[in-house]
Amino acid sequence: MFFRIMDKLRLPDLIDGLAESYEVIGPVAKGEKFVFAPIAGAEELRLDYDTTLLPPKTFFTPPTEPLMGFSMADSDVRSESLESPPRALFGVHPCDINALGLMDNVFLGEYEDPYYKARRESTLVIGINCKPRPECFCDAWGTDEVHSGFDLFLSDLGDRYFVSVQSVKGAELLDRFVETRPITAEDTEDFQRVTREFKASFSEKVDTSQLPLLIDAKYNDAVWEELGEKCLACGACSMVCPTCYCFDVRDRLSIDGATGERERVWDSCMFSNFAEVAHGQNFRGTRASRVKYRYYHKQWGYLSKYGRVLCVGCGRCENACKADINPRVVIKALQGGGVAQ
């Protein structure tokens, strides 16, 4: 990695340069909230955004996605939808970039997913630093810092950006379109200061020590029943989560029945039929068992495979859940605090 300094006034140059080769997507206002959406120019960007309603995963594994088309007459697969237009995701926060890294483990690991891979390869990721909201606890997982998975990362030093350059594409972009200069000792000092201030500004320290083991040891704890009582089984927590990847697969026929499509659709382990098998047997028929499974999988299941928990502390689920169930609440409940009413 190498570093450059870019004056904030040069931001439109960067966006315009990107726009020559990519569809540029960035945070924009939607009412009082923010979403990632295509932008026409730098003036549409809201780089002061807190978080987006839906995470960037929508651009890599969309809510509904065709996997292939087939013809009914000869039961043959006719087409796969692997092509992906070049895109630049601009202004992604560290937690969300880290979340993509967790997705990569699943989709680019054993049995590589070609649809995800095509999008990942055709998408440039340009990160930006942020200010924690009260519900952010990325620092508890170490996902407040990001070391990989982006092309460029901009750290706001007030009048200028401290730019981390990680990919050839990122370097070329700066080279071609943006005036930058090398970093000085003063820039590095400012960068450290900004980082220190950021780390100090989290509202609450979430204690995650021994959490995966705790969740296993407390598998039969009454806490899960209490949480199950409250949960509405709406699945909102999984939909907004940048690290939830479960999906359903279904076939759809054309009106004349001659051809069809197989598509995948976001799914949630919080839905009642998620673990149902033939003859109505359901391995997780109760809401308590499903809340428990979601946390068990995110904290321990994923960790046992990839060495990291499947949460980046973005706080989206805290905003989405009508029943006040979220990792901070679950962690405290497991640590003996009970479920706050």
Place this chain on the structure above:
Amino acid sequence: MSTTTYRDLGANPYRPWPARITSIIDLTEKEKLFELRLIDETVREAFVHDAGQFVEVSVFGVGEAPISISSAPSKQGFIELCVRKAGDVTSALHSKQCGDIVGLRGPFGRGFPFEEMKGHDILLVAGGLGIAPLKSLINHIHDERHDFGRVTILLGARNPGEILFRQQFDMWKHRDDFDLIMTVDTPDASWDGEVGLVTKLFDRIEIDPAATYGAICGPPVMYRYVIDEMRKKNMDADRIYVSFERRMKCGIGKCGHCGVGHQYACIDGPVFNYWEAMNLQGAI
């Protein structure tokens, strides 16, 4: 370990390969035995499976279902699936004719540790449709019989009409290289064999726990009781193998449906040894 054809061929793991149905045999009112032949020659030759692995079968326009391969790995060029009519895909499959084409992905999952089992006695316990994956193992053992000690097979079914592969097993009952005992919950006039749950048969058998590997497949309620009996006979937890059925949508560790405890049944299983399984929350 088995070869994984998708990796070998660098193919899209979601894309099914066309396979022709070359034979359909009615087994019972609900189960049919299908023989399938992959149409592409390269794929057909690359397709090698372990006993206990499964495939995803596609009936286009309806969907996919995971089905265990019931033929032995040594039988190449064809695969055999024993399918119970349970829902959308399996019903659509039941309505297919010989010569029709379906889609096939796989083989997927971890099967039974055949090589590790060699040189040992084997105790197999199947309930109902659980015989489908175990049949692959039984046939594999049969093909390499001299590598194994005593082989005991306990089969349970609800009633005589539901016993799968009955003809084959009736024949085997009289052989001395397999000790085979069948039992039914509810006998009929034709039945002169054992009556009761499969666990009851443990009184009838003798095993040398230090030399024996166990394999179990059947309805979820069966596992706990059969394992109890094996443990009473002093078998080690890591020498008892169980095969789990869970809802599956991808078969390759992505869709999340088949979670058992901290593992996925599709890639970490469906076969687990009991030591692993007893440490999987919510498995048994």
